Amino acid sequence: MTTNTGSKKQNFAPLLMDVAVPIGSYYLLKSGFGMGTVAALGWSSVVPAVRTVWGVVASRTVNAFAALILFVNVVGLSLSLVAGDPRLMLAKDSGVSSAIGIGVLVSVAMGRPMMTAGMKPFLVKGDPEREAAFERLLSGSAAFRRAERRFSLVWGVALLGECVARVVGAYTLPVDTMVWLGTVVMIGTMGVAAVVSGGLAAGPMADMIAAELEGEDAPAPAVLPSLVAAR
Structure with a gap:
């Protein structure tokens, strides 16, 4: 414990x-x-x-x-x-999403997906055996690494999409509307990204971890008796 x-x-x-x-x-x-x-x-x-x-x-x-x-x-x-413009201040908030989204996509291109740090705790659940299986798959399974990159890719694209939507809204919608709508867009983006990344990446990765643990716990196959009678 x-x-x-x-x-x-x-x-x-x-x-x-x-x-x-x-x-x-x-x-x-x-x-x-x-x-x-x-x-x-x-x-x-x-x-x-x-x-x-x-x-x-x-x-x-x-x-x-x-x-x-x-x-x-x-x-x-x-x-x-930068003083003054309330629309600029609203657009500034979307800059956080764009900077993080770009950083995440760059990390995928460099082969070090940044969102893995946030995803891993939910997959290993504090279990040393699951964590060990995670590390083994990360170093030895091409499919696992592809899913890892896919997870960060979904989040990077989602965050950039949110940035674009909020910038467009900041300069086309009334300021009073965008003050609350910006938060709705952010929460909606997070929800969609979580569902899509879960289905395309985190779910398959969890299945691979479970399969890895089952394979580790499976008993060794029994040695079949020789079909040639011993002399």
């Missing part, structure tokens, strides 16, 4: 630190504490900035999710300094 709990924490910690904490802290600072957009974006960039610098210094690697969220916040912070 202790091992499973530790494995769950290990799998979900990067997702929480790189995505949930920066985004959650932005909305908390802005809506909960009444902080301005610029200040909220700046302070919510602290965690991904520390994670990115720490990864480079400690292990000489760049944490992709932390670096991407940091980039998105810096872009948003820069655009927030």
Whole structure:
């Protein structure tokens, strides 16, 4: 039981630190504490900035999710300094989706699908055996790797589509309408992407993990007795 709990924490910690904490802290600072957009974006960039610098210094690697969220916040912070136009401020929100979508698609092209970090915890479910099967398939199964890339591809395309829809809406619909409709578009995009990526990628990957575990647990085939009588 202790091992499973530790494995769950290990799998979900990067997702929480790189995505949930920066985004959650932005909305908390802005809506909960009444902080301005610029200040909220700046302070919510602290965690991904520390994670990115720490990864480079400690292990000489760049944490992709932390670096991407940091980039998105810096872009948003820069655009927030542009004064005045409420439509530009609405379009700015879609810039987050476009930056993440482009980053995800680039990661697929480079052979390191970024959305795997968010998908893996739901597939391994904190089970060390499932996690080991996941890693074996990732290193030895072409079909598993294709599904892994497909998962990120669906999300990258969905996020870019959401960006286009919200930019068009920001400049063609009334501002008051787009304030709430932008959120509806975002939630709808997430729902569609989750269903499509689940059917095309995460579901087949879960089936492959289950098959891998069943194959591992299957007893070795019995040795057939020799058909030639021993002399």
